[in-house]
Amino acid sequence: MHSDRAPFGLKIAAIAGLAFMHLPLLLIFVYAFTTEDKSYQWPPPGLTLEWFAVTWAREDVWEALSLSVKVASISTVIALILGTLCAAAISRTRFFGREAVSLMVILPIALPGIITGISLRSAFNLADIPFSFWTIVLGHATFCVVVVYNNAVARFRRVSGSLVEASMDLGANSFQTFRHVILPNIATALLAGGMLAFALSFDEVIVTTFTAGQQQTLPIWMLEELVRPRQRPVTNVVAMIVVMVTFLPILGAYYLTRGTDSVAGQGK
Amino acid sequence: MTVAVKFSGVSRHFGKVRAVDNVDLDIAEGEFFAMLGPSGSGKTTCLRLIAGFERPTAGTIEVFGQNMGDVPPYKREINTVFQDYALFPHLNVIDNVAYGLMIAGQSKSVRQKAADDALEMVALGGYGLRKPSELSGGQRQRVALARAIINKPKVLLLDEPLGALDLKLREQMQEELKVLQKQLGITFVFVTHDQGEALSMADRVAVFNEGGIAQIATPHELYLHPQTPFVADFVGSSNVLPAPFVKKIVGASYPASLRPEAIQISSQGHAGVVRSVNFLGSATRLSVQLDAVTLTVLCPLSDSVPNIGETIYLSWESADMHVMEGVNV
Structure with a gap:
């Protein structure tokens, strides 16, 4: 008889696989509470909360954190605007080279970050643009746009074209149609795309190393900390924060795009 | 207006x-x-x-x-x-x-x-x-x-x-x-x-x-x-009679339309062979072949329905045959 229950061996394998992916994360969390600050010693000789206070007092942590938040926010805003416009153009109109443009928009996320990074760095050098906050933002925007575009284009395809015509027919100009018909129908897709873009930007290292000047985003600050051991558990406290800051938006994006499989405005 | x-x-x-x-x-x-x-x-x-x-x-x-x-x-x-x-x-x-x-x-x-x-x-x-x-x-x-x-x-x-x-x-x-x-x-x-x-x-x-x-x-x-x-064909599936057929009857070489319900089965007239019989409820629809022309005929419920293959005679008022004089043949 065929059974719906998975075989015992498969269950063990699945649990082992998940544990392999997630237990190391727990290890990082535990080290955030250790009393040993020179090396990672297992089991921790004692537990303490003092590193949270130490981290709170460290100027460099705050600088890196605020830089990362600013970069991620601005990249996300740029991605939302450009990604939505691009998705609208690709899904609403037909023009010569449409498929090619669509592919070229998606390409940056398929390319290894190191190639994006090197090419941007050479381009900035060639154009004599000094490395700054804005060069980091530009670097991040290249892949953030893709995430927003992918979410928006899927939703645009599901919003029936006659909705736009119906709105125009009832007296709404393009702006009013966008505001009252298109935006409400693509809002959750944009929110989901924006959150993913924010999370991607927030923990990006490779492109950032090539496009940043003297500034340190949070992930880069963490890399530096690892090679210069000083108050090691501070890194772990920060790591916990990064995990939480990136995990929440991804969870949110997951819930927002669930159960939206039906095509808007196509029911009869 | x-x-x-x-x-x-x-x-x-x-x-x-x-x-x-x-x-x-x-x-x-x-x-x-x-x-x-x-x-x-x-x-x-x-x-x-x-x-x-x-x-x-x-x-x-x-x-x-x-x-x-x-x-x-x-x-x-x-x-x-x-x-x-x-x-x-x-x-x-x-x-x-x-x-x-x-x-x-x-x-x-x-x-x-x-x-x-x-x-x-x-x-x-x-x-x-x-x-x-x-x-x-x-x-x-x-x-x-x-x-x-x-x-x-x-x-x-x-x-x-x-x-x-x-x-x-x-x-x-x-x-x-x-x-x-x-x-x-x-x-x-x-x-x-x-x-x-x-x-x-x-x-x-x-x-x-x-x-x-x-x-x-x-x-x-x-x-x-x-x-x-x-x-004629699209609006109410009228019979379209080709010009040579019309010429034999009225002398003018134009196609003509003829409503199925205007055709009667009678004892004399145009002889044709019944090719198909479809019961529609209010009437029975016959497909009758007259040489090169196939006509659709509606046979009222009260009439007896001929069998497939039977030879029957069809007649109609010449006023019901509408000659399309504007059409080039």
């Missing part, structure tokens, strides 16, 4: 496809006008030209004397009932119906009142707070109608609005649309591929074929005096 919509030499070409080709058309104010034709005949493109979703490649369109050349859809006093209804899925029924008034900047109370009245008119009072996804096909159709008439358009366009409904509901809506049109006095332009629908509802019908208009006439005229073989 005031002309509501006027087409002068209007064409709309998509690349090499002539969707609409050199169409002249006058639709009178307050008229219930049907555009009838098979799919791809250009009738829907004509409707979209009036709404402004398409721009003519050549020619001019006037609505109540005003040239529509540079007028975008949202500035035309024309509203459309879309084939797929195009209700806004994120808005409830009230907000869907009141959308036009909201855009026009009317206050919430005015909108609410007008939307309630419009819903009452289409017999959907009390459904205001539902979402379109919670309505049946017929109810959505009524919401789309209420949404289109709330702005009091000068012309109402209906793009196969009854196509998605079942037969019973369709017949009911046909009645209601006619009543509504008389009540509102708005010019209705109705696109359909269903000749029965066009004949029963419209004041005048334009029959479209391959991007042009084959004939514009009242339903009665269209049924009794089709001007081309296409119209």
